[in-house]
Amino acid sequence: MNAPQDNTVAPKPAKSGPPVPLLIVGAILLIGGIGLGGRMWWRAQHLVETENAFVAGRLHPVATRVAGVVTEMRMQDNAVVKAGDVLLRLDPSDAAVQIERLKAQIAQADAAIATTAAQIAQSKAQAAVTNSQVAQAESVLARTELDAKRSQALFGAELRATSKQELDAALAARDVARADLTARKAGASAAKEAIAAAESARQSANAQKSATQALLKDAQNQLGYVELRASSDGRVGKRTVEVGQRVQAGQQLAAIVEPEVWITANFKETQLAKMKPGQKVHVKVDAFPGKELEAHVDSFAPASGASFALLPPDNATGNFTKIVQRVPVKVVFEPESLKSLGEAATRIVPGLSVQVEVEISE
Known part of the structure; x- marks a missing residue:
């Protein structure tokens, strides 16, 4: 007697597809890419920025008008002085x-x-x-x-x-x-x-x-x-003279840096179309990471930076390569923004590197 045959049909294997986690990751990346692209588009439409910027200020050289020997020294390194303060005295003999x-x-x-x-x-x-x-x-x-x-x-x-x-x-x-x-x-x-x-x-x-x-x-x-006085308020820096040293007329002995500072931002000429005085500026000072200060556009330089160079470019030659020029733009800090730093605001001194973003949206 023959054994009974099993007529049950074996189930077909399911079609293979991408794993669900991979789909989730892809979706996240797609959304992130869209968000990043959208942010970049929005920033391009509403902001212009540059890292070619630095803090500027007024530096007054300290120099004597006559030659002589220093007999008294009153200015100290990094000390605060007022206009008219005696900095040093020379021998009056x-x-x-x-x-x-x-x-x-x-x-x-x-x-x-x-x-x-x-x-x-x-x-x-x-x-x-x-x-x-x-x-x-x-x-x-x-x-x-x-x-x-x-x-x-x-x-x-x-x-x-x-x-x-x-x-x-x-x-x-x-x-x-x-x-x-x-x-x-x-x-x-x-x-x-x-x-x-x-x-x-x-x-x-x-x-x-x-x-x-x-x-x-x-x-x-x-x-x-023979009595040398400070020409303005500020802080003493780069002092290179001591008591007993003989100095010559016009020799720079130190510098006085005024407390007022601003930013000189060198923007490309292609970034200036929508910029104008009074626009809001966001400033990041490299010396204060994580801090964002507020400022505004004050004025534009009357010529490009290359025009003020010691050897300005001469394009009246046979070979010419077009180079995007940069124009210095003066950016002024908002007083309230500097006050938010407290005593640390005094450490924003000429020469520091900054990043600036200008809001150009109407």
Whole structure:
């Protein structure tokens, strides 16, 4: 007897498909990609950003106007100073000696002026005497000429009313009077020249005195320059001078950094189309990770950064490669945002690197 046959049909295996976890991961990645793409699109439409930015401020060089030896030092590294505070003093001895020397020269000039004034007075008196002598000589000459003419007339008459000896005496007296008048006039001319020379000497002495007085004023200014004062409020930095060191005029000894700071952000020229003053700016300072500060666009530079370079580019050549230019933009911190940092705000100093994002949406 045959065994019963089993007619049961074996079930077909189910079709294989991607595992459910893989689908979930793919969906997450797709959603993340869409979200990232959407965020990037939104930022491109509403923000412009750059990492080519840094904190800027005003740095005032500290330099003396005169040479000298430092005798007193009051400024300390990184110390806060106020405008007008004494930073250091130089030895005033050289300037004081120069002032005394110039005062002595002015006294000498005053003495020379007094001497020339006396010479002028004397020459004028002499000129008055010679002028009176000239007048007297002219009178004598007039009389002797009349006598000579009269003697000539009497000697030439038929009666010979005068002798040849008397005629010769009259003519001689006339010639003597003429010579005396010439001498007197020469003396008067010499007296006038003496007056002119004395006047010239006085003018020269006055000019010398004026020049010496100008030098004295400059020396007094130099004496005032031995005390170096702060030109503005700020903090002292880069001090390179010590007591006893001899410094030269114009030599930079330190720098004063003002407390006011701002940001210079170098944006590409293609990013400027929608930017304008007053727009809100988000700032991240590398020195304060995780902190975001608020600021606003203040102004745009009048030229690109390359235009202010020591050697500006010259494109008038045969070969030209177009390079995207960057334009410096001044960004100013909001005061309230800096106050939120408290004392740490003083550590935002010129030179720090920052990242800026400008909201360009209307």
